[in-house]
Amino acid sequence: MDFSEAKRELKKLLKLTAPEHVGRLLQWVTSSEEVESLLRDNRSVILENIAEDLRASLPPDATLPSETFAATKMAQCARRTVHVDSFLLDESLVDSMCEEGKLSRSFCGHCGSTQTEELEFVSHSFSAPELRFLFLNVLPDLTGRTLVDVGSRLGAVLFGGHEFSSAARLIGVELNEDFVKLQNQIIHKYGLQGRVQALHSDVLLQGALLQSADVLVMNNVFEFFLEPQQQLRCWRFISENFRRKGCLLVTVPGVQESFSRLQETPPCDWLEELPVNYDLYLTRDPTQNESFREIHLYRVM
Template sequence: VHTFTSHCAIVSQTRTLGSAGLCSILRVYNFDEFILSNNDVVLRSIAEDLRNCLPIEAMLNSEHLAIQKILEQPEPTVHVDAFLYDDDIIDSLCEKGKMSRNYCVVCGSHKTAPLEFISHSFSLMELKFLYQYALPDLTGKILVDVGSRLGAVLFGGYLYSSASQLYGVEMNADFCQLQEMIITKYQFTDRVKVLHSDICTQASLLQNADVVVMNNVFEYFLNRLEQARAWEFISHNMRKKGSLLVTVPSLEESISNLQTDILLSQWVEEMKLDYDVYMEKDIDREALEEIHLYKIL
């Protein structure tokens, strides 16, 4: 029941049977402990499609700077995309020897230390926290995901919110193509659009957005000068009073080591998030606490 093959089977059967059909399927499959919502099933199916198109680290050769930055990390670090690989999948890949959570600190000895994992996407858990708890009702609202990569924020927004338009802006053409493939296959075209573009050319999109999402968007992909320029562009153009900005990590942390003219206290007010409202099992509270929400003043 927990394999992705059966998730896909349920997705396709649900499309033809509707919600009553889904109920009977759920009874037949007898899910233990929790009922998997149909939207979770669709997102897991999308993740499976994308896993099949990407190398295991979900990085592309075209991402020179990001690859170089990972190699420069003080601790040995691997890319594990949290949207594509949840803990159960990582465990099963480790069992098969295809992935490791540890590295040998003294060659030939049995001493090992845990590897640092870096994800370039939100996990399913983070997406649900974002749309079901952190953000208000998005009916009729425009959301922009800056650096949409695999499209996790857009697909999550399509399934878990009523946002009228979800725009992804991604500078890497290969990732734009992957997002387009999913948008077409899952028929998200009515509300999701991806622009192959540098966000610094999208002033009017930012000016009209009701919600802007920025998950670790610049740090690994731009040099410090470019990061400073990009943050200034965002802060100059995201000015609609009352619009919302979601960042990982906090704005303070993102810009603290950059030379910018941004005065946070005049631009935004942080909205405190209640990380305890999210009661699903397997929550990674540390990851949730990295999510920050701001209101534009």
């Protein structure tokens, strides 16, 4: 059933529903657990299995000892910040880890014990609902297209793209070799190698790949991992090589915000922002809805 047919059927159903129950029915559709679990299809289950495999290979905070720069950046944040990877841990897992004392949402400002002030959670990966939204509601049909994820880390974008899109090629470029090994283990275990590839490389060495990409994804890729001058160098390189008219760029946060954090202005005449309908994917968790609004879509001019 396509969208128009489903809409027709829903209109029929709403006409048949007693007027005093219409409000309750609509609320149930948009915010009930029953509907949410109905929407959990096989593709989401595959992503859950991949997340479970990755959790087994990583420490609870899903960072590596080799990530010393990122650890220093986290320690410099204005509010006490910890990494909680939202591809690996959904809200219910975070809740149960907090109950078991494996994770805390707060700490004591005096002695550092986990008692009073709220901790800031940062995720270095997209969550499964964000990936679903990205591929089903933000991006167009990617049949035959090449998508490149700049800084692919655990491979969440590649695996999400494999399940929720028809992209011909999903290629991750990642600086950290340990993460590339982890991505490759998953690619081989789940037989994704026909469409998915993980490259161990600095994006600065991938001019030809950027020129061949139809879609580029940049999820908070540089802020915690590179010095401001290196970040600007990467942005400049990407804006010089990802230039084919009509190609799409997805960023978190928006390009304007990334550049203003670096106290610079984005290259002019490179991109135009396209509208995203965030209301298409409202979840019961309002903090998650906020993170969806950080996803921006641009077209190369």
